[in-house]
Amino acid sequence: MADIDTINISPPNLIYKTILIVEDEDALRWALKENLIKEGFNVLDAKNGQEGLDFALKNHPDLIFLDLVLPKMFGLDVLKKIREDDWGKNALVVVLTSLGNGELEKQAEGFSVKDFLQKKDWKLDEVVKWVKHKLEY
């Protein structure tokens, strides 16, 4: 396999939608990123919570995939910080998690999260399809 972190090609049919993936699992991040790039999205990726927050506030992506269990800063803390930001108040954040139902309800209490995706329920294809739909592509 190629060095997954160096792949960053923008296809010609780019429609200028930017997606940020905050995910510490390299392979997972890579798979998702590749598939989204193929669909013509501009993709940024961050390996930990802090990096994710920095990218988000700097680049104002159209959609953020946010894992919950992350190094440096927990997903919900990242979300909290994003929500404190002027731009971030209304940013589209999708929590992409491997946490189960019960845990998720407990964790997300009091947060305004538009969507929760449980990784286990989604095939990669479905995630990509869902993003396209979400961003009215």
Place this chain on the structure above:
Amino acid sequence: MNPKTVKDIMTKEVVSVFPETSLLEAAKILYNNRFTGMPVIDQNGILVGIITEYDLISMESETLTHIPTLQKIFQTIPAGEGHEKEIEKLFLLKVEDVMNPDPLVLSGDATFEETVNIFKEHHRVNPVPVLDDQKKIIGIVSRSDLVKFFTEFPVTLKRVKTFAEQATAEKTGSLVEKSVALLEENYQLVSKISEIGQGESGEHFTLFNKMIPAITRARNLDQALAEVVKIVCSSTNWVLGEIWAHHGNKLFLRMKFAWSTHDHELEKFINYSRGFIFALGEGMPGRIWLSKKPEWENDVSKMSVSTFLRAKFAEECNIKAAFGFPVLDDRDSVIAVIVFFMQKASRKDEGFVRFISAVANGLNLFFRYKLLEERTVLLRSAIGSSSQSILISSPDAEIIFINKAWELMTGYSFDEVVGKNPSELWGGHMTNDFYEKLWQIIKTEKKPFSGELENVKKNGVKYWQESHITPILDEYGEIKFFMAIAAEITEKKQKEQFQDEFVSIIGHQLRNPLITISWLIEWLSKSTNLTEEDKEKIKNIYQQNKSLSSFVEDLLMLSRTGKNNLTKEKFDFKFEIHMILGEVQDHNPEVKLNFYTEGEDLSISTNKSMATQVFSNLIYNAAEYADKNRGEVKVKIAKTEDGLLFSSHNNGPEIAEEDKSKIFSKLFRSDMAKEYKKSGTGLGLFIVKTICDSFGWNVWFESGAGRGTTFYVKIPL
């Protein structure tokens, strides 16, 4: 009102003398007014001393023995020789010469107890002035004032009775307790007065004093009444006493007890009387029973047989005066009639009538509450020593009792918590929802509640307790008390929490790589340069990964069943089934799915994710094991009288007879299941059963050849 302070019993019109008053003048006042002593005041009304009979008697001169006697000498005998000097001296004496300049005094706010004690401790002291803050006299209290209170005993008893009635009417435990306390207080008061009353006059008082030990020893009202009769007969002119009560039914009276002094005639009369049965309204006992009023006859032996049925026997046995009265219970119905006889004629003694009927009627009340108190004591010692923590509260959660174990558990002592609400002490740390639900169950539905609560000990440490709260109902079905039995489960809870976290971490650690593998395989399978063989292998890995994923999910789900801390919510049952059906259809496109509902408002309130797991598992099963060619599934929710009935039917093969009993077992997969579906965790139905059991739902199935298989879930509402 009970005498609470000295003010309630003291004499307010006080006759005082000045220090300069001549002693003879003072003696005259004392004698004429039958005073035992007088306060001595200055011009401003400030107390400066007291002068008493005793001070006069104890004067050093031996000839002056008693002021009244001395006074008589003055009045009748001319001054004799030898006495002259003494008399002269006496004339010159002033109050200040003999008065006690430092008398015992009471302040106006002295309690009744303190007043009683001062007389108990100082036998010679009498009277005692009562002063305000400025040392001005506001009253005087003497031994006789205390005894006078005793004569009001019947009135006090009546007050207790009213209070007890109120307690019964309000049906509250604390009021009953207060009544007991009040009665007890009165009883002690009377005993106390009897102590200081030694040597004082008061025939009734002495009599009652004699009764106290017997009454205290008596085990019930009958016994106590018999004791009272016995004591009256052995200490007064009333030499014969009878107790009449119901015989068989409520229409006739018979003598239940009689006592007399050792006398041949009296004993003969008793034997005659034993043969009598009076109808209500007939004879003296019968009349009293009906009228509920005492009767007094100066001489029954002279009466006509029509008014005193036993007149002839009375004459024969030398029975004369008679006095009978009813003993009433707290609802004012007669429980006995007591009749006393004398061997001489006597006119009515109002004081005795009042006294003895008050005693008898007071006894009834006394025993009712004595019994109650004994039971309470018994109960307290029984539950007090229990190793289980026990709490009893009023219907409004006001704590009445906690036992030792509860004290140890919370760190609060009994005295600290009585009358308080648990929310002011250890409670109030759960969600409002939790408490609302708790009260809904125990107060509205009047059903027992079991649950785990996080509370805070007196020292601020949080702890978990498992509580079972039971409403205790009275005969009208109203809540009398709540009884809570609890055990601390902090340790268990901590283990559970650790287990939860453990499971959650493991779950996450397992899930993540599984999902990653799944996504990578998915991506890999899209590669263009794969051989058919490669594709087949990749598909295989994908399937294995998928079944491992479901196994992990099942394990995680199982680890959550049976937990009490699951969040509950009300949700639309119908909607959730629609969602599940959509999913199932995606996975089983060839199966025909049908959904039927019966009834309105098909919503349930429980933990949603676990509940949907049950229905999802059952519908998936139905679809997966349906007929291979023309698979059909019928899902139905119906509202029944007492809940909801979910059913999921398919047209698949019959479940083999030998498998039927094992179908809900852990890791069981029937041959048929293996044939239909290669991968399967063997946990699906086990999870269904486990969740249903923990929710109190009923799950079962019916399966027959040609009829397919139906799984049912009964959800009670």
